[in-house]
Amino acid sequence: MKFTLFAAAAALASTAVAFPITGDSVNCRSGPGTSYAVKKSYAKGHDVTITCQTGGTSVSGNSIWDKTSDGCYVADYYVKTGSSGYVKPKCSTGGGSCSAPKSNAATVDLIAEFEGFVAKVYIDATGHPTVGYGHLCTKSKCAEVGYPIPLSKANGKKLLATDMAKAEKCVTAMLNSKAVLNANQYGALVSLAFNVGCGAVQSSSIVTRLNKGEKAATVYPQEFPKWVHGGGKVLPGLVRRRNAEVALAKKAAGKALPC
Incomplete structure (x- = not known):
C-alpha cells in the first residue's frame, strides 16, 4: 500500500512539473x-x-x-x-482536439x-494588395494565389475556401463537446468569425452559451443580431449578413461538431 501511494504521488508530481517562459x-x-484575446x-x-x-x-514554425x-x-x-513535440496529453475538449471540418458550399457562397x-489585384482601404473575395496578398503580384489572375469567380471561391481555414480552425478550437452544431450552424459561426475576428467570437456570449449546451437554434437568433455595429452605428450590410447567417443555420444539415 505504501509503495502504491508513493508511486501515485510521484506520478502526480511528474505531471505538475513547471516549465520556464523564454520570451x-x-x-x-x-x-x-x-x-x-490576451488573458x-x-x-x-x-x-x-x-x-x-x-x-x-x-509561431516560428511551431504550431503547438x-x-x-x-x-x-x-x-x-x-x-x-x-522538446519540439508534445510533452503533455492533447487537450480532450475544444482547444483544437480534432481537425476543423471544412465549411460546406453554402457557407462559402454566403x-x-x-x-x-x-x-x-487592387489596393484595399488599408493599403494592402487584395484579390478575389478579399484575399490579402502575401507575395508580390499575389504569386501565392496559385490561380491565373485575373481570377475567375470559381477560382476565387476556391481561394476563399482556403482563406477560411483559419476561421474554421479557431471556431473548432473554441467549442467544447457540449456544443453540437450541424454543418450549416457551424458555417454560420465560421462566417461570423471570418467577418469580425476569432478573438471577438471566442469571448462572446455565443460561445459561452454553446459551450453550456444551449442549442444553436435558440442562441443564434438572439445573439447574432447584436453583431451589426461599426463606428457606433448599425450598418445595413452587417444586418443583412447576420440575417443570412441565421437563415443558413436554420437549414437542416449533417453533423459538424463535436468531431
Whole structure:
C-alpha cells in the first residue's frame, strides 16, 4: 500500500512539473492562436504548469500551444519544455482536439456574397494588395494565389475556401463537446468569425452559451443580431449578413461538431 501511494504521488508530481517562459512578456490567450484575446502575460523566466497541449497558429514554425494551469494558451515556442513535440496529453475538449471540418458550399457562397469579388489585384482601404473575395496578398503580384489572375469567380471561391481555414480552425478550437452544431450552424459561426475576428467570437456570449449546451437554434437568433455595429452605428450590410447567417443555420444539415 505504501509503495502504491508513493508511486501515485510521484506520478502526480511528474505531471505538475513547471516549465520556464523564454520570451519577454509572452501573452497567454483565450485560445490556441494569435487571433485570440490576451488573458494575461508571463515575464521571462516565469514557470508555467501545462495541463494539456493542442495545435494552433504556427509561431516560428511551431504550431503547438500549451494550455496552462491559468486556463489560457501560450505558444509552445516560448516555453522551454525540452522538446519540439508534445510533452503533455492533447487537450480532450475544444482547444483544437480534432481537425476543423471544412465549411460546406453554402457557407462559402454566403461569405463570397458579402465579401464581394474583384478579379484583378487592387489596393484595399488599408493599403494592402487584395484579390478575389478579399484575399490579402502575401507575395508580390499575389504569386501565392496559385490561380491565373485575373481570377475567375470559381477560382476565387476556391481561394476563399482556403482563406477560411483559419476561421474554421479557431471556431473548432473554441467549442467544447457540449456544443453540437450541424454543418450549416457551424458555417454560420465560421462566417461570423471570418467577418469580425476569432478573438471577438471566442469571448462572446455565443460561445459561452454553446459551450453550456444551449442549442444553436435558440442562441443564434438572439445573439447574432447584436453583431451589426461599426463606428457606433448599425450598418445595413452587417444586418443583412447576420440575417443570412441565421437563415443558413436554420437549414437542416449533417453533423459538424463535436468531431
